[in-house]
Amino acid sequence: MPLWKDPKTGKYRYQFQYLGRRYSKTGFDSQKAAKAAMAKHREELGQPTQTLPSSPMPSALDSRTLSLMELMVKHLRLAERELVPSTVAYRSAVFRRFLAHVRQHHGEIPAVSITKDMVEEYLLTRPTNHNFNKERTELMRLFTWATDGELLPKNPVLKVRKLTVTKEKKKIPTLQEMAKILLAAGKDRSFLLVLFHTMGRVGEILRLRWEDANFQEKAIRLWTRKRKGGNLEFDWLPMNEDLEKILWEMWQKRTQDEWVFLSPLTGSHYVHRFTLIKNICERAGVPHYTYHTIRHFVASYLFDKKKVSLPVISKLLRHKNLQTTEIYLQAIDPRFRETMRLLEGNIISFLSETLTEDKNLLTTYSPTSPQKERVQGFEP
DSSP: OOEEEOTTTOOEEEEEEETTEEEEEEEESSHHHHHHHHHHHHHHHTSTTSOGGGOOOOSSOOTTTOBHHHHHHHHHHHHHHHSOHHHHHHHHHHHHHHHHHHHHHHOSOBGGGOOHHHHHHHHTTSSSHHHHHHHHHHHHHHHHHHHHTTSSSOOTTTTOOOOOOOOOOOOOOOHHHHHHHHHHTGGGHHHHHHHHHHTOOHHHHHTOBGGGEETTTTEEEEEEOOSGGGOOEEEEEEOOHHHHHHHHHHHHTOSSSSBSSBOTTTSSBOSOOHHHHHHHHHHHTSOOOOTHHHHHHHHHHHHHTSOOOHHHHHHHHTOSOHHHHHHHHTOOOHHHHHHHHTTOSOHHHHHHHHOOSOTTHHHHTOTTOSOOOOBTTBOO
């Protein structure tokens, strides 16, 4: 919904997206005025004098003259059709920073002139190794796409090595903290409980439509782009009785038939709810956890407390690779535990029963032996 009336102020607001960026303005007395202002705003963004996101598409792309900005714009316009807005916005921000760095240090040069040293020089301006690696990934996607499409002859990012990153153990709520979070959620408890009972990602839950809830089959459908190529795919998961009850009560109180979690400001689904979980954690008196830690909590709870097998949890998390789940849970394979238990017992007693050649070996190396080991060149 690009135009709507703000119920708090009574003024009209417009909002639209362009190349991964969201533009919005409020304070208009009529829908007509808001619509005209939005049209003017769109027209301004379309001028060729604008920066990266609003640069026009080149009509004839020649790798010898194709500018870095033109390459980025072409990539972003295609990405905008395939990826969620937040991903496009982040990629666009990385491209902007890299473009500004290249212009500052090397001037306006064609994309084909970008070298490994230029890329590395920019990435080293990032504050942490983690940022270095993340932005390297985005630039890698750009230049891999360009070389695959034969827009460039080579990928300058290929020889830029990732930096080492020390990964800290992800902190998840304790049982007591999780209970406090749910109690402090108040009117938004249903949202957190749907996250809890589906083990879903927050974006998947925010995009839930009522057509994704099949009460007859007691199943719920979650859509995700966490697939190879970024394709939007779905998985059906069973509803337990608690989840069915929560959704059924919400269905009976609904004000429209499309979105499960409707934003009263936009009349559409929420794009994100960053401040909600922060405020809930503050009210609960617990550290600031994210929505994703609820997914971690449930998976760990099923594995540690309910002894659910790793393959089953992996299926519920909808991971395509079991190793992803192992990393996710930071779990020790139960088979390893069973193997290590084979080493339990008094190994000295076991060896003493099997040694036959030298009966004095155990006495010589026994911790209680009065003999002292002498080191050459040293007299105690």
